[in-house]
Amino acid sequence: MEKKADIAVIGLAVMGQNLILNMNDHGYTVVAFNRTVSKVDDFLKNAAKGTNVIGAHSIEEMVSLLKVPRKVMLMVKAGDPVDAEIQKLLKYLSPGDCIIDGGNSHFTDTIRRTKYLEENGILYIGAGVSGGEEGARRGPSIMPGGNEKAWPLVKDIFKAISAKTPDGVPCCDWVGSDGAGHYVKMAHNAIEYGDIQVICEAYHLMKLGLGLSADQMHQIFAEWNTTELNSYLIEITRDILAYKDDDGEPLVEKILDKAGQKGTGKWFIVNSLDLGIPVTLISESVYARCLSALKEERIKASEVLKGPVTHFKGDAKGLVEDIRKALLASKIISYTQGFMCLHEAAKEYGWDLDYGNIALLWRNGCIIRSAFLDKIKNAYEKNPKLSNLLLDDYFREVIDDCQASWRKVIMTAVELGIPMPSFSSALAFFDGYRCAKLPVNLLQAMRDYFGAHTYKRIDAPADQVFHTNWTGRGGDVASGTYTV
Ligand code: 6PG
Numbered sequence: 515m516e517k518k519a520d521i522a523v524i525g526l527a528v529m530g531q532n533l534i535l536n537m538n539d540h541g542y543t544v545v546a547f548n549r550t551v552s553k554v555d556d557f558l559k560n561a562a563k564g565t566n567v568i569g570a571h572s573i574e575e576m577v578s579l580l581k582v583p584r585k586v587m588l589m590v591k592a593g594d595p596v597d598a599e600i601q602k603l604l605k606y607l608s609p610g611d612c613i614i615d616g617g618n619s620h621f622t623d624t625i626r627r628t629k630y631l632e633e634n635g636i637l638y639i640g641a642g643v644s645g646g647e648e649g650a651r652r653g654p655s656i657m658p659g660g661n662e663k664a665w666p667l668v669k670d671i672f673k674a675i676s677a678k679t680p681d682g683v684p685c686c687d688w689v690g691s692d693g694a695g696h697y698v699k700m701a702h703n704a705i706e707y708g709d710i711q712v713i714c715e716a717y718h719l720m721k722l723g724l725g726l727s728a729d730q731m732h733q734i735f736a737e738w739n740t741t742e743l744n745s746y747l748i749e750i751t752r753d754i755l756a757y758k759d760d761d762g763e764p765l766v767e768k769i770l771d772k773a774g775q776k777g778t779g780k781w782f783i784v785n786s787l788d789l790g791i792p793v794t795l796i797s798e799s800v801y802a803r804c805l806s807a808l809k810e811e812r813i814k815a816s817e818v819l820k821g822p823v824t825h826f827k828g829d830a831k832g833l834v835e836d837i838r839k840a841l842l843a844s845k846i847i848s849y850t851q852g853f854m855c856l857h858e859a860a861k862e863y864g865w866d867l868d869y870g871n872i873a874l875l876w877r878n879g880c881i882i883r884s885a886f887l888d889k890i891k892n893a894y895e896k897n898p899k900l901s902n903l904l905l906d907d908y909f910r911e912v913i914d915d916c917q918a919s920w921r922k923v924i925m926t927a928v929e930l931g932i933p934m935p936s937f938s939s940a941l942a943f944f945d946g947y948r949c950a951k952l953p954v955n956l957l958q959a960m961r962d963y964f965g966a967h968t969y970k971r972i973d974a975p976a977d978q979v980f981h982t983n984w985t986g987r988g989g990d991v992a993s994g995t996y997t998v
Contacts, residue, residue: 519543519568521585521671522576524599526553529643530589531561532650533616533675538565540674545569547576549590577606583637584611585668592619600627609635612664616643618778621693621700625863628660628692637664640692642699644880645677653677655880656686657702657872659695659865677879685879689872690865697859698872701852704782704796706881707775708848708936709747711799715934716837717751719923723826723930724833728764732756738838742912743845745884773803782855789858793851794943795844798935821931833926839919840937846913847940849890850903857901870894904947913944959984966992 523534526548534544534557546562547570548554554569570576577584584607588599596615603613613636615624624640631638642657643650656676658665665688676686689695720726720734735752739745759765779800786793805812826833853869860867873890876882893906903909920941927934946952961967966988968979981992 517543517568518581519545519579520581521545521587521668522547522570522580523587523589524548524573524576525589526557527589528647529616529650531557532647533587533589533643533654534567535561535565536651536653536675537671538562538567540671542671542674543568545576545579547571547573573602574606577603582608582611583667584608585614585671586612587614587616589616592617592623596623596627600631604634604636607636610637612637612639612667614639614641614658614664614668615696616641618642618699618703618776619696620781621697621863624660624693624696632661637661637667639664639668640696641672642695642702644699644702644876644882646881649677649879649881653685653879655702655875655878655883657689657695657698657875658686659689659698660692662688662691677883679874679877683874683877685875685877687871687875689875690860690867693863694865694867697863697865698856698867698875700778700782700785701856702876702880702882703778704793704855705848705852706747707779707799707803708796708852709745709845709882711802711936712795712841712844712848712940713747713751714802715937716841719837719927719930719932719934720834722824722932723926724830725825728755728766734834738841741838742842742886743838743884745886746881747884770809771806772809773806775800775803779803785859786855789855789862791851791855791858792943792946793855794939795848795851795936798939802935822929824930824932826926826930833923836919836923836926839916840923843913843916843920843944844937844940845886846903846909847943848936849886850909851943853890853903868894869900870898902947904944962992968992 520542521537522545523530524547526546534546537544543566545568546554546557551571554571558567558569568579570579586603588596590596590599596617596619600613613631619640628638628640639658639660643654645654649655653676656672658672672686673684676684678684689698717731720731732752732755735748735755739748739752754766755764757765759768779796783793783797783800856867856869856872859865870891873887873894877887889908890903893903893908894900900906904913924934924938924941958969962969962981963984966981968981970976970978971980979992981990983990
């Protein structure tokens with residue numbers, strides 16, 4: 515009898531191919547399929563040569579090769595291609611079979627698809643998969659959510675192929691219903707945007723303000739990687755700074771300063787506005803890419819818009835240590851804001867998220883993997899009801915220790931005219947969050963003055979609203995109150 519496979523993967527781009535090879539390494543038999551069928555043969559002749567991977571040349575054939583209940587993982591581009599593949603699969607799958615979307619899908623699409631497929635008797639999982647090519651091959655972080663009945667079907671495979679924490683715990687666990695897995699992946703990517711941007715701002719200040727060379731900064735990042743900042747992104751920054759082009763010059767300095775994005779950071783900001791959560795550092799990180807994309811305009815502006823001289827005169831070594839501390843403090847704000855969104859999303863979409871466990875999923879395998887995530891896990895373990903990371907003792911103490919440096923770095927950057935939008939917005943958030951009274955009393959007064967939008971008083975019951983006829987000329991009719 516022909517051997518039946520454990521799982522099928524559709525989509526043989528980088529992530530799909532590497533996940534298949536990873537599953538094969540762990541003893542699973544995988545059927546590989548791709549819309550452009552010639553890619554299947556190429557894969558079998560090259561990367562999958564000598565493995566147990568089976569090639570299929572049609573969806574019908576692929577489905578016929580699977581053990582029941584069938585498990586089919588989609589590794590295709592997010593958006594319409596996912597819906598198109600689902601429609602094709604529905605012709606051949608039977609009730610109880612399972613489809614997993616391992617791409618960067620928008621969580622609202624995953625909510626819709628989970629419901630639609632449930633109505634068709636098919637179990638659906640939207641799984642965030644992080645770690646790039648290397649992660650997919652050697653162990654990614656996997657964030658599955660969707661129809662919970664599907665979890666036992668794929669749990670063993672996913673846990674086996676995932677990255678493990680230093681204690682050997684798989685960086686893969688069930689996240690929650692419908693779109694929860696893809697939401698957590700979107701939050702991961704948003705934090706990734708923040709982590710990348712704060713590193714770039716630190717580099718910019720050291721390069722322009724202190725005039726440090728790539729080699730000198732390589733040493734600094736190597737040192738920072740032995741501190742609380744120890745992480746994959748600091749590690750690759752260290753290595754990038756040491757990398758030389760063919761002429762012996764640092765390659766990084768020859769790379770065009772214009773960044774693109776694939777959308778997950780933008781989705782997160784849009785969602786944060788829907789939820790009313792101020793993810794200011796992450797927003798600045800996304801906008802920093804938008805500003806970078808205006809390269810031609812920036813070149814013209816640089817010729818006419820003058821700023822201060824950008825060289826720091828003072829204790830350079832001391833400033834480097836201040837930058838390290840400011841980076842750590844800003845990073846704490848980034849994760850704080852990311853987790854604030856997770857808390858609010860859980861309420862809004864009815865997910866029972868385990869925040870400590872989410873930190874554990876990101877501990878290894880993914881792009882934001884770092885020692886720092888242990889501290890987040892500990893914070894939620896100590897207090898599962900922790901409302902905000904900044905209120906945890908460890909993070910409060912680190913911020914206390916870093917605060918003076920954080921302020922000094924931002925003041926220096928302002929004086930030198932070097933943009934540090936994510937560092938600065940992080941500090942502004944911190945100062946706003948710890949402010950028991952904001953100047954919004956005046957804002958409310960203005961809204962009531964020009965639009966009769968009403969206000970509440972500190973000396974009256976919370977449900978009572980007031981309107982003042984500020985000029986004596988307006989009427990006494992107040993506008994209705996509502997919040998978008
Ligand atoms: C990962 C990454 C990956 C993501 C990009 C973001 O976790 O492996 O997050 O999934 O697509 O890194 O890409 P952009 O920077 O192009 O938006």
